[in-house]
Every structure is written in structure tokens, then in C-alpha cells.
Amino acid sequence: MKKKKIISFVIVILVISVLTVLLQKLLMPKYMTQIVEGALTKEYYYEKNKDHDVIFIGDCEVYENFSPITLWEEYGITSYIRGGAQQLVWHSYYLLEDTLKYEKPDVVVFSVLAMMYNEPQREAYNRMNIDGMPLSLTKLRMAKASMMPEEDLITYAFPLLRFHSRWKELSGEDFRYWFKRDQISHNGYLMRVDVKPVGRLPSPRLLDDYMFGDKAYEYLDKITELCKKNGIELVLIKAPSLYPHWYEEWDQQMVDYAEKNGLLYINMLDDLDEIGLDFEKDTYDAGLHLNLSGAEKASKYFGRILQSRFNIPDKRNDEKLKAIWQEKADYYYKMEQEQYEELEKYGYLLKFNMKRNEENNIKP
């Protein structure tokens, strides 16, 4: 009798566990259309070959502005962008800590724009940056450092507790991507081929205080320390996006920080001509982010620096890597082709314009 009860209990626990996992998978946002950057964090863990020369960490200024395929094709550099929507410095630190559990790159590139934030900004960004990580102490520490006052740590361990109310808004997308996802990035790069030229940029507003905050510095120090500890070269980079405005005072702080810590800091805004960027053609949202043509130009420029400064060997002759990257490049060009075709047919990219799709009654 006792044995029977124990077996029943174990079965109940198993059923509850399985149902919990299934429900959690169903109810969590899939980020396969519109806000696709939400899927970036998770996608890294599907990557079979986690052995890269360069790892990028940061916000949209890395995942929209650099193309690992270009770095491979031009310089034979293998790279992955562990970027996320409004990835804050502490997000970047913990994502790097987690990445180092899988691989040890030669160079880590950190996008410094996030230094402007000293506090968590929005719960939605936390979820996009954190939820995709497998459960670990790193993930929980990252959540703890990032949470808004209304958030609960336990919801990062069991996201069902956060997303349970999505039962109301379940759509075909949720069922389609219940168990598998599309690959939306190219080693972390989010491709957009459309063009929206820079119009009139808003004038930079005066700030009360130009100093970056203590928390931002604390985590930048941690990134620097982590890289040193692991023998990794850290590069600080300001990507060539025209907006948000990058103040001279901010730039000087990064120059000073790099000098103090013996790091390379590159402000690509200083080299727009050398990069060859044309903001009439190379941006898809009027200067906030580069489009494919812009990202390829920026990558060619940056790859040259990476190769010359850090002697990263050209691996294009490595047969195994060659095959892996060829497959990646095929997918890259296929997506590029599809996006151009969509642009021609509809005048915009379907995946990023769900509202227009609804208006035009198009189901992508």
C-alpha cells in the first residue's frame, strides 16, 4: 500500500513537471516576428560550434552593426555576437560570464553605449536578455542585478510564473514555434536590407551630469577583470550609429578608462569616412542602426583592426570551419535574397512590420 502511494506520488510529480515544461514553452514569447531580438540570447545555445575568435557583447549597436559572416569571408575571423535589446552593462557582464563556460575567445568586444545607463530600464528588456539563458547561478545573478522593483527573482527560474497570463494572447506563432524556433540571426547578427536615409537628427539635449554611473563602471570593471583573468583581450567600441548622441564627455571617459586599463578603445564615429558609410544608403532607420550594406562596411573596417592588433589568424583554410561557415554564409545570402524580394514585392520587410501586415491582410 505504501509502495503504491509512493509510486502515485512520483507519477503525479512527473506529470506536473512535464506539464509545467510544456506550458512554459507554449506561453513564453517566441520573438519570431516583430521583436525578433528577443530570440537572440537563446539562439547562442543552439550554436553547435562554440569556438570563436571574437565575442561581441552589447546592445543593438553590436547585433545590428557588425556581420560575423563578413568578418569570416574577409579575414577568416570566427565571431559571435552575444547582443540583446538594450543590453545593459551588467547584462553584458553576466552573458560574457556564461559564454566563458562554453568557450574562450581571443578577443571580447564591448559596445560602450550601454554605459549611459546606470539603472535597469524596462522589464521587457530584462526578459529579452535573460530568459533565453539556461537556468544557472549566473542567470539568477544577472536577473538579480537587472530586476525592476516590481519583478520577482523566481520568475526568472520559472518564467511560467511571469508569462502565465499570455494564455489570452496565444497565437498561431506560439503553437508553430512551441518546440522549435527559426534561426533569426547570423551568429548573433540581425539582418535588415531595407533603407531609411538619415533625415534631420534631433539636437543632443544638455545633460545635468555627463559622468557615467557607479553601477555601470562597477560592471565595466568586472568585464575588464574577467577578461584579464581569462587572458582575453578586451576592446571597447562605439559603433557608428548616429543616434543616441555620443557626447564628447562620454567619449573622454572611455578614452581615459581604456588608457588606465591598457585597453583598445575605438570610436568608429571618428572614422566614418574611412569606413565608407553613407547614411543615405547604409541605415534602415535613419541613423540608429546600420542595414546590411552598412554593417558589412563596418565589419570590414573593424576586422582589419582586429587582425592587425591582435594577430587573429586567418582560418579560411581550415576545412572543418570552412564547411561550417559556408553553410552559415548560404543561409545569410538566402535571407538577403529573400529580404530584397520582399522589399520589391511589398515595399517593406514583413517580419518587422506586423502592423502593416495586418492592415494589408498579409500573413507572413
Add this chain to the structure above:
Amino acid sequence: MLFTSYSFILFLCVLISLYYLIPKRLQWKLLLLGSFVFYFFSGWSNLLYILATIVSTYFIGLKIDELNRKQADYLKENKEKLTKEEKKLYKEKIKAKQWSWLLACLFFNLGILAVVKYTNFAIANINSVLSIFRMTELSFVNIILPMGISFYTFKTMGYIIDVYRGKYEPERNIGKLALFVSFFPQLVQGPISRYDDLAQTLYQEHSFEPKTFSFGFQRVLWGYFKKLVIADRIVAAVLTITRNPEKYDGIYVLVGMVFYAIQLYADFTGGIDITIGVSQMLGIEVKENFIRPYFSKSIEEYWRRWHITMGTWFRDYIFYPLSVCKPMLNLSRFSRNHFGDKIGKRIPVYTATLVVWFTTGIWHGSSWNFIVWGLLNGIIILISQELQPLYEKFHQKVKIGDTFGFRLFRIGRTFLLMSSLRILDCYRDVGISFKMFFSMFAKPDLKPLIDGSLLKLGLDMADYIVLIAGVILLVSFSLIQRKGSVREMLSAKPAVLRYSIYIVLFFTVLVFGAYGIGFDSNQFIYNQF
């Protein structure tokens, strides 16, 4: 620490695990520690209030008992020496001393309650008078109402009165008394347990009993279902209607009234289910506080089935003592002499009833809304008592039997009557409450019920579907419950069916519960009483 918080669930898991792992003689000590930890998390300053109540009640209880012993010893020693008259005088002297101690205890503890709960209410009323004479108004004071203060104060006052009455001996272990006062599942919203009901089961050693534990767990789950799936969902519509009286009058008031009745029932009984369920998981039996109150056929019956421990508390510690106190007996005599027997015997009963309902009202909240609500309850009960002979005559003439239809009519009538009174709970002042009540008759436009307006109250169609399903489940549950314990019935079913029901209920709470970001999980309504 709210019952609906993740920290409470974690706290409970740790506490229950330890409870059954440690030596049984330490169980009550662990519960005491747990209760203080629980209370500490609701604000450390709250601990000071409850400690003051525990310490004062403990020592005064002992003092009263000491006087009892002193009296017994003295009378024994001087059995032969004292005359009957002297003995009586001595007893009266001792009783007077005990009375003084009792009063000191009541004044001290009810004083704390009065200060923290009613100071600002008093200031607001004084200011209303001062403003008439254009005098400088008093500033409000910033006092946070300690969680559950009304509940534990009433518990301790019941205890000290019973000790004074000699119903039982005082608790000599201050830790045990502290546990009785602060037992965490009851701290939030009662029930108001009596010492002689709770003490023994609280201090007993408890072995893990799978059936009791499982029953407790099921009850907790059912409580969360009521609270999270129903109460915390429907509250959005209740607040939209009652906080915007200028926009939502007429038929909306009726909707708000019915929705609030559902919210209050699901919220309060859900909380009590959690309390009783958690206690049961610990092997502790706590008295029921509700017996399907919305099935009551009269307002009197309703109050016998709703918040039972509060009703009996007021009956035993206010109504009865008040009815037989000297001034009341004098009033009775005076009334009979001046108005005759018929009216004279009613005056003291009416007075005691109205005092009890006034106290009940003000106990519920420091505002005129609650006072008027309490008095209206009392007045309706008295009127219905007076009209009873008339009803009986009418029934004899019309010959309405105790049919199902008539019972249903009476249940519906009582439900609507009680819901109407609760309007005072919802609106910001008495004037608006009455205005809204009468607007139901002045603007009988039923269009909002069918033109989609109900979907603009903060609930969408999916919410309404969940609510309707939830309410149907609640009613069905209550109907089945009339035949006996639902959990007992379930336990007789095949394991697969039984466990499937538990699992479905668990996931219903998990998925359809209105908690987390996007929902402002409400404190239990009775927390602040």
C-alpha cells in the same frame, strides 16, 4: 508577507519541512519562531505592537489568576473565622481588583487598536467641526496599521475576559501564549479563535499524517483558486465602477454590487481556506468561519454563516455582557415602568443590538461608511424580527409552502439585500453610496449589459469566461458540500480521477490566476480589519 507572495510559498515549504523533521516537542516553538518571522516581514515595527499585547495580556492573566488563588487560600485559611458577610465582602474586593486588572488590559490593548486605527478618523471628524468655525485644522498623523491587529487584539481580549470569568486558567508559558496570539496563518485575516478551541491542538505534538496533510493541501489550493482566479480578476471591474461613480451609475451600480459580492466572498473565504488548509497541513484544527453564507434565506441566518468567529465574538463578549450589565438592567426597569412591558422589554435588546452593530461596523473600518453599514445591518435585523408575525400571517393566508422556488426567492432576496448594504464598503463616502444606490432605480437603463460596455471595465471576454466558469464551479462546490465534505467524497474516487482533478486545479491556479506583473495582486480585503 502576503499569502499570495512567492516568499510566503517558500516560507511555508521551509517551515513545514522543518516542522516534521525536528523533534515533536519543539514543533510549537518552531511555529512561534515562524510566526514571528512571518510577522517581521510585514514590518518590524509591527512586532512591537503584538509584543506589547502579548506581554500585557500574559502578565494581567497571571495577575487575575493570582488573585483567584489568594482568595482561595485566604478563604481556606479563615474558613472558620469569617462570617458569610465577610466572605462575600472579601470576594467582592478581590473581584473588584480583578475587574481593575481586566479593565487595564482592555484599555491598554483596545487603546493601541484605537490609536493606530482610529486616530486619523477622529482627526477628520474634529476637522469637520473646526472647519465650520473656520478654526485651524489638525494635521493627520502617519501611523501604519499593523497587519491583523484587529484580529489578534480580539483574540487576546477574548482570552483575558475568559480568564477573568474563570472559564479556564491563564497560560503560564509566555511562549505558548505568544503562539496562540501570533499563529501566522490566522494573523492575516482570522478566524478569531478562542484559546480553549485552539490552544491544545496548537501545542500538541503532531506526526505527519498523509491524509490530513493532503486534505490541507487541497484546501490551500482551493483557497488560491478563489483568491487568484476569481477575486483578484474581478476586482478590476469593481474598482473601475466604484472609483468612477460620476461615470458608472444606474445599472453599473448593480453590476458593481454583484461583482463585489463575488469578490468579497472569493477573497475572504479563499483566505480562510488557505488559513485552515495550512493549519491542517501542520496537523492543527482551526474552526470554520463560513458555512455557505450566500445560501442564507434571511439576514439573520446570513450573519450566522458569514464570518462566524467574529459574530460569536461580538455575541459572547459584547452583546451578552451588555444585556445583563447594571445600566442595561436599570434601563430595562425604567422602560418597563414608563412604556409598558411590550415596548419596555424591547428597548434594552434594541440598544444592545445597535451597540453591537455599531461596534461591528467600526471594527471593519475607521470611516462613517462602516458605521452606517453596521447600524443598517442592525436595523434591518430588528425590523425583520418585528415583522416576523406579519410574515407568518401572510404565509398562512397566501399558503406559500417551503417550495424550491420560494427558497430560491428568499436566497436571492438576502443576497441582494446584503449586496446593497455592501455598497457602503465600496464608495468613498456615505452620501455617494446612497446616491449610487438610488441611481439604480432612477436610471434603469439595461443597455450597458448587452452593448459591450461591460468589456470596458478592465475585463475582456476571456476574463469573463474564466469568471463565469469559476463562479459556476464555486456554486457547484457549495451545492455538493451540503451533502458532506467534498474532499472526503473525492478521496473515495479512483486515484487517476482524483489526481487528475488536483492537477487540473493546480494548473488552473497557475495559469489563470491573476498574479504577477500585469496584475496588481490585491491584499486580502480583510487584512486591514
